[in-house]
Amino acid sequence: MEFFSYLHHLVCSSCQMKYPIDDVIETCRCGAPLLAEYNYDSLNQRLTKKSLQDRPQTLWRYHEMLPVLDPENVVSLDEHMTGLLPMNRFGTRHGLSNLVVKNEGTLPSGTFKARGSAVGISKAKELGVKGIAIPTNGNAGAAWALYAARAGMPAIVVMPELAPRVPMTECQVSGADVFLIDGTIRDAGTAVSQMVKKNQFYNVSTFNEPYRLEGKKTMGLEIAEQFQWSLPDVIVYPTGGGAGIIGIYKAFRELRELGWIEGPLPRLVVVQSVGCSPLVRAFHNKERTTVEWDNPETVAFGMRVPKPLGDFMILDYLYETNGTALTVTDAEILKAQNQVVRLEGLHVCPEGAAALAGIAKLREQDWVHADERVLVINTGSGLKYIDEAVAEGKLTHLTKDVI
Ligand SMILES: *Cc1c(COP(=O)(O)O)cnc(C)c1O
Numbered sequence: 001m002e003f004f005s006y007l008h009h010l011v012c013s014s015c016q017m018k019y020p021i022d023d024v025i026e027t028c029r030c031g032a033p034l035l036a037e038y039n040y041d042s043l044n045q046r047l048t049k050k051s052l053q054d055r056p057q058t059l060w061r062y063h064e065m066l067p068v069l070d071p072e073n074v075v076s077l078d079e080h081m082t083g084l085l086p087m088n089r090f091g092t093r094h095g096l097s098n099l100v101v102k103n104e105g106t107l108p109s110g111t112f113k114a115r116g117s118a119v120g121i122s123k124a125k126e127l128g129v130k131g132i133a134i135p136t137n138g139n140a141g142a143a144w145a146l147y148a149a150r151a152g153m154p155a156i157v158v159m160p161e162l163a164p165r166v167p168m169t170e171c172q173v174s175g176a177d178v179f180l181i182d183g184t185i186r187d188a189g190t191a192v193s194q195m196v197k198k199n200q201f202y203n204v205s206t207f208n209e210p211y212r213l214e215g216k217k218t219m220g221l222e223i224a225e226q227f228q229w230s231l232p233d234v235i236v237y238p239t240g241g242g243a244g245i246i247g248i249y250k251a252f253r254e255l256r257e258l259g260w261i262e263g264p265l266p267r268l269v270v271v272q273s274v275g276c277s278p279l280v281r282a283f284h285n286k287e288r289t290t291v292e293w294d295n296p297e298t299v300a301f302g303m304r305v306p307k308p309l310g311d312f313m314i315l316d317y318l319y320e321t322n323g324t325a326l327t328v329t330d331a332e333i334l335k336a337q338n339q340v341v342r343l344e345g346l347h348v349c350p351e352g353a354a355a356l357a358g359i360a361k362l363r364e365q366d367w368v369h370a371d372e373r374v375l376v377i378n379t380g381s382g383l384k385y386i387d388e389a390v391a392e393g394k395l396t397h398l399t400k401d402v403i
């Protein structure tokens with residue numbers, strides 16, 4: 001018998017307690033995030049590398065390794081596989097001959113958050129939830145509001161007052177109920193947990209429900225397939241809550257379980273902003289969890305997460321893969337953002353620019369060699385931030401005497 005999905009059970013990321021998959025479920029009784037586990041033996045008999053080749057180029061090509069059981073429940077806006085773009089000029093400028101960007105900016109809503117919300121909303125629909133509620137720094141809310149609209153499901157979004165205007169408006173025009181809070185994404189999270197007690201909406205904040213991570217996992221599955229199952233040496237990720245890097249690692253772990261990849265995993269690199277870098281601080285103190293960051297402050301709002309809930313996983317993966325963590329300043333971010341679009345024609349978001357500035361620094365320190373294969377994730381389109389960009393190009397008002 002063939003199944004659309006081989007989802008089997010949920011397991012606690014901390015105490016290993018197992019849970020069944022048929023109910024709406026949030027975290028483990030111990031409070032830690034739950035992870036989706038699949039029946040890898042059956043999956044291996046059903047799915048081959050070759051069988052993937054003729055499938056549609058969207059993240060649903062990996063449906064056996066995703067949690068949606070019935071294809072009827074898939075809510076989609078064309079989550080196509082995102083491209084790998086060589087960064088030859090920017091790479092050469094910074095002493096790297098093999099630098100590639102995976103450009104997530106072309107996904108629906110303009111960021112990789114579409115992956116998590118496509119899978120998360122589909123699963124929420126399958127579980128019969130009546131509405132979703134989400135705390136966000138902006139982009140996750142925009143993506144979830146969009147897919148909720150696609151599913152015909154009501155959505156509540158809570159975000160900091162200081163969140164960027166564009167994703168805020170995206171939420172509003174998609175029909176979500178938007179609430180602004182004087183505080184950080186953590187305070188927004190507290191507000192959401194209060195609100196869902198009253199209205200019974202599904203609280204889909206990062207790691208409170210297990211399925212958005214499965215969507216983000218497809219980034220790692222795509223990377224492996226696009227690199228012909230021979231992974232790059234280094235993967236650089238601009239990290240906020242860390243669902244992206246945890247998802248990528250989970251993909252590799254599952255592919256290893258299937259025997260599809262072997263050898264050491266890529267060295268994972270976390271880049272954060274000087275003004276909010278709890279993971280970098282913990283990494284350098286050789287700790288296994290983070291301490292909440294006071295007064296987080298950075299232009300790269302997606303990385304403005306004072307205490308990532310999955311911090312212990314991220315730190316583990318950094319130690320395990322011989323990875324590292326480093327900070328960049330806002331000035332370095334804006335400079336890199338400018339440089340990339342001028343040298344490469346790619347509008348990267350501030351977070352993507354942070355990752356690129358970070359790898360340039362690591363090359364300077366010789367942490368990465370000139371010819372290593374380096375993959376940087378550009379998590380979103382720079383067009384969403386174009387109003388805040390430093391416009392350096394020449395702008396002349398044409399008058400008759402200039403012509
Ligand atoms: C959310 C976000 C991030 C941070 O991603 P995490 O997986 O939560 O660490 C980075 N960049 C952009 C553009 C984002 O929206």
Ligand SMILES: [Zn+2]
Pocket residue numbers: 012013014015016017028029030031032
């Ligand atoms: Zn537990």
